[in-house]
Structures are given as structure tokens and as C-alpha cells.
Amino acid sequence: MKTTRVLALPALLALALGLGAAQAQSTPGTGTSATGGQAAPMAQPGTGTRNLPVKADKVARGDRKFIEEAAGSGMFEVQIGQLAAAKANDANVKSFASMLVDQHTAANNELIKIANAKGVELPAAPKRALRRDIEKLGKKNGDEFDRDFVRNVGIKAHEKDIKLFEKARKDVKDADLKAFVEKTLPVLREHLAAAEKLPQSGKNAAAMGAGQR
Known part of the structure; x- marks a missing residue:
């Protein structure tokens, strides 16, 4: 009887493993990958991949290029703005x-x-x-940090953004995109005007110097 039990054990193990493998292959929606782990979830917006199965060919090439450029610029503004909000020396620069x-x-x-x-x-x-x-910019500190942020981001980056959106205003084909441009362009102009009013912009000092001549 002992011999019979010992011989039966490998057979039972093989049967159990075979059933487990069959269940794993037949179970729908497990999302296993080639590495044996779960497949990655659907990508989130802005991760460099599409997260909706929509054909991109319905968008004009120029419209697609504008979306990509505006998205990259927008991410830059947020990331460098977060840096300045934490690191700026002047309270007005932090607020901006x-x-x-x-x-x-x-x-x-x-x-x-x-x-x-x-x-x-x-x-x-x-x-x-x-x-x-x-x-x-992250390597700078104090007044130098504030000045470079205001001049390079508040002014130069927004001047560039405004040119991009002004061109898109005339060129984009998609109605939703046109509406986005019309809504966002005034905001960019407000940002530029606010930056120019900050002492770190150098605009006020230049105007004062001109008025004293």
C-alpha cells in the first residue's frame, strides 16, 4: 500500500499542474504579459501614448503638430512654475x-x-x-533665480507661446482646437503683461530711465 501511495503522488501533482495551466489559458481578461505579469493598464493622458482607440488621421497634420507643441510648452510652464512657486525669493514672483x-x-x-x-x-x-x-534655473538662487524666471519664463516663453497661438488662430482647421486657441490666447497675454509689471522684468527700470532723460 505504501508503494502505491508514493507512485500516485507524482501523478496527482502532474494532474493539478495541468489543470492550473489550462485554467490560466482559458480564463478571459487576465491581461498576462510575455513576462508573466499583468499587462499594463490603458495609458493615462499625456504619457506619450494614446489612451483612446481613435484614428489620428481625422486631424490635419498642422493641427496635430500644434497640439503636440502646445502640450509640451504647457507642461514646461507648469513644471518650471512649480519650481518657482517653491524656490522664488520675492513673494510677488511666487504668486505669479x-x-x-x-x-x-x-x-x-x-x-x-x-x-x-x-x-x-x-x-x-x-x-x-x-x-x-x-x-x-534650478541651480540658481535668490534674486538671480527670480530675475531669470521672470525674464525667461514670464516674458520670453510667453512671447513665444503667443506667437504659436496667434499662428494657430489663423491656421488650425479643427473647430474644437480653434475654440481652445481663442480661449487660451488672452490668458497667455495676461501672463505676459503680469510678468512685465514685476520689478525683476527690467521693464519698469528701463521705462523710468527713459523718463529721466
Whole structure:
């Protein structure tokens, strides 16, 4: 009897393993990957992959390019704004940075919805040059940090954004995208005007110097 039990054990184990493998193969929706783990969930907006199965060919090439550029610029504004909101020395610069974060985040979220509806793939991060700008600013401190943030982000970056949106205002074909441009362009102009009023912009000092001549 002992011999019979010992011989039966391997057979039982083989049967159990075979049943387990059959169940794993027949169970729907397990989402297993080639590595044996669960498949990755559907990508979230702005991760560099589409998260809705919509054909991107319904969007004009120029419209798609604008969406990608505006998304990258918007992410840059939020990330560098967060840095300045935490690190700026001047309270007014901190407040300006926080405003940029809030308003560019809202615009980014709206653009994400449009991109998802059109099936347009969004960049996962700002362009490399913009990421380097964030790193360079992060190495500065005090008044130098405030001045560079206001002049390079508050003024130069917004001047560039405004040109991008003004061109898109004339060129984009999609109605939803046109509405987004019309809504966002005045906000960008307000950001530029607010930056120019800050002492760190150098605009006020230049105007005062001209008035004293």
C-alpha cells in the first residue's frame, strides 16, 4: 500500500499542474504579459501614448503638430512654475508662479481632452531644451533665480507661446482646437503683461530711465 501511495503522488501533482495551466489559458481578461505579469493598464493622458482607440488621421497634420507643441510648452510652464512657486525669493514672483501653475494646468487638461477625442498622441515630457532650462534655473538662487524666471519664463516663453497661438488662430482647421486657441490666447497675454509689471522684468527700470532723460 505504501508503494502505491508514493507512485500516485507524482501523478496527482502532474494532474493539478495541468489543470492550473489550462485554467490560466482559458480564463478571459487576465491581461498576462510575455513576462508573466499583468499587462499594463490603458495609458493615462499625456504619457506619450494614446489612451483612446481613435484614428489620428481625422486631424490635419498642422493641427496635430500644434497640439503636440502646445502640450509640451504647457507642461514646461507648469513644471518650471512649480519650481518657482517653491524656490522664488520675492513673494510677488511666487504668486505669479503659482498663477502660471494653476492656469496652465487647466489649459493642459483641456488640451488633453481634445487630443484624446481626436486620437492625437501627446508628448510624455517637454522637449529636451525646455527640460534643460528647468535644470539650469534650478541651480540658481535668490534674486538671480527670480530675475531669470521672470525674464525667461514670464516674458520670453510667453512671447513665444503667443506667437504659436496667434499662428494657430489663423491656421488650425479643427473647430474644437480653434475654440481652445481663442480661449487660451488672452490668458497667455495676461501672463505676459503680469510678468512685465514685476520689478525683476527690467521693464519698469528701463521705462523710468527713459523718463529721466
